[in-house]
Amino acid sequence: MTDHAVVLGAGIAGLLAAAALADTHATVTVVERDRLPDGPFERRGTPQAPHLHSILSRGWLTIEELLPGFLADLAARGGDVLDDAHLGARIHVQNGPYTFNRTDPVADPAALTMHLVTRPFVEFHLRRRVAALPNVTITDDHDIVELAAAQPHRITGVSISDRRTGHTQALSADLVIDATGRGSRTPLLLDNLGLGRPPRRSFTVHGVYYSQRITIPDHDTFRERLILVVPPTAAGRGGLIAGENDTWTLTVAKHTNDPHSPPTTFADMLALAEEFVPPHIHPALQRAQPLTDVMVHRYPGGTWHRYDRHPHQPEGLLVVGDALCCLDPIHGQGITMAALHAHALRTHLRHGRDVDPRRFHQALAAVTAPVWAMNQPPGHTTTRSVKHALQGRLIRWGRHKILQSADDIVVTERLIRVVNMIDPPQRLLEPTLLARVATHHIRQTLTRYRRHPGANTHA
Numbered sequence: 001m002t003d004h005a006v007v008l009g010a011g012i013a014g015l016l017a018a019a020a021l022a023d024t025h026a027t028v029t030v031v032e033r034d035r036l037p038d039g040p041f042e043r044r045g046t047p048q049a050p051h052l053h054s055i056l057s058r059g060w061l062t063i064e065e066l067l068p069g070f071l072a073d074l075a076a077r078g079g080d081v082l083d084d085a086h087l088g089a090r091i092h093v094q095n096g097p098y099t100f101n102r103t104d105p106v107a108d109p110a111a112l113t114m115h116l117v118t119r120p121f122v123e124f125h126l127r128r129r130v131a132a133l134p135n136v137t138i139t140d141d142h143d144i145v146e147l148a149a150a151q152p153h154r155i156t157g158v159s160i161s162d163r164r165t166g167h168t169q170a171l172s173a174d175l176v177i178d179a180t181g182r183g184s185r186t187p188l189l190l191d192n193l194g195l196g197r198p199p200r201r202s203f204t205v206h207g208v209y210y211s212q213r214i215t216i217p218d219h220d221t222f223r224e225r226l227i228l229v230v231p232p233t234a235a236g237r238g239g240l241i242a243g244e245n246d247t248w249t250l251t252v253a254k255h256t257n258d259p260h261s262p263p264t265t266f267a268d269m270l271a272l273a274e275e276f277v278p279p280h281i282h283p284a285l286q287r288a289q290p291l292t293d294v295m296v297h298r299y300p301g302g303t304w305h306r307y308d309r310h311p312h313q314p315e316g317l318l319v320v321g322d323a324l325c326c327l328d329p330i331h332g333q334g335i336t337m338a339a340l341h342a343h344a345l346r347t348h349l350r351h352g353r354d355v356d357p358r359r360f361h362q363a364l365a366a367v368t369a370p371v372w373a374m375n376q377p378p379g380h381t382t383t384r385s386v387k388h389a390l391q392g393r394l395i396r397w398g399r400h401k402i403l404q405s406a407d408d409i410v411v412t413e414r415l416i417r418v419v420n421m422i423d424p425p426q427r428l429l430e431p432t433l434l435a436r437v438a439t440h441h442i443r444q445t446l447t448r449y450r451r452h453p454g455a456n457t458h459a
């Protein structure tokens, strides 16, 4: 035993895992392939960073639990915080034809707090905070070469190579955490050790993001700071979000089967923005200025490596974040999942430093399964359980009916809580909420009937 933990990858999942490990391990080394910038700047290893990132409230709360005081620190360094009861005035969310109540106050604004900062800004401040922990070292500009297994069925370290000199060194560790993201090579490295690859599930969406950082000099002419719209017709989505230092991110996300030509200029982006940004913001948007070119990011779909079901899962190796499960990012769940994985790691470490990988990955599977089910495109399900498939369909049907009633603030708040993972999806099916939804539908039907007594009253 070396009392040394090694984390592979200094993205958000790796940094949060390192924070969890720092409580129990004498030393923690985070190995990162990129040379890490000394500021909130984009870098090669996180190509998603220029694109719209909106972290769910559950994610923020979990990050704060792992690193107390982090959110106050983040707010002090820039970036708006949305934490008042009149959230609706600052957030414009539209899902197809459904509109949400934007005028009445929510009952529990603290649970729905949101920080408006860019992804490089969050990552940089997380990195600063984790690097300041006395027992954590971040070794950047190093690549992972292979996993070491000095004992059968036990990972005992990793060899890494310096990207400048090519020098390779072996790091022994009693725990190795893979947080290398979507391109994780762990399935291959396990195969090389004769342990085989974990089973995996996947779905394809051929997604593409187009984003541009912009400045909106007239941003005081409107109150909205986060706009997320799924237009009723198009397959794509649009988003505009404020970030630190008066920068905004404008994003259009599509699936590549979209027949429209892709945006390549600021003018193209503005034309698309006008399709989803509320009209009262158009004049301010017309005077906006681009800060970057249009950035493009493509992704094939989602993949979940089922380490929980791997028959030859070795001791001493855990996998977290996108390396375990990468989702379709349009639902904005990835960072929250990374935070929940780190939280689960901390819980398991409290039972002793020798974490049982099967139990750990099973715990992550329990967190991942409902998110995975909701993340897939409509009509696509990889679940083999009839019960879960039916549950998923019921929740989707219920959500449709509930969305139709979202001009009621109680319904709006419950939807926002579920989407932000504060409440589980089952809370949408609670009898008191369904009674409100039913009353709403009856009232709407009666109104329609009174207006047009002879007409068909079906919605």
Ligand SMILES: Cc1cc2nc3c(=O)[nH]c(=O)nc-3n(C[C@H](O)[C@H](O)[C@H](O)COP(=O)(O)OP(=O)(O)OC[C@H]3O[C@@H](n4cnc5c(N)ncnc54)[C@H](O)[C@@H]3O)c2cc1C
Pocket: 008, 009, 010, 011, 012, 013, 014, 031, 032, 033, 034, 044, 045, 046, 048, 051, 052, 053, 054, 055, 056, 059, 142, 143, 144, 179, 180, 181, 182, 183, 209, 297, 299, 320, 321, 322, 323, 329, 330, 331, 332, 333, 334, 335, 336, 338
């Ligand atoms: C376009 C897009 C938009 C997104 N929007 C959102 C959003 O709105 N909200 C949200 O919550 N999530 C969003 N996500 C998902 C989110 O970015 C990730 O889920 C989250 O950052 C967790 O990532 P990670 O740390 O697991 O992996 P990554 O962020 O990919 O980090 C992996 C790290 O490992 C390093 N690495 C890789 N290979 C090696 C190697 N061989 N050796 C050493 N280091 C290595 C990389 O350089 C990188 O630093 C989005 C993703 C995309 C693609």
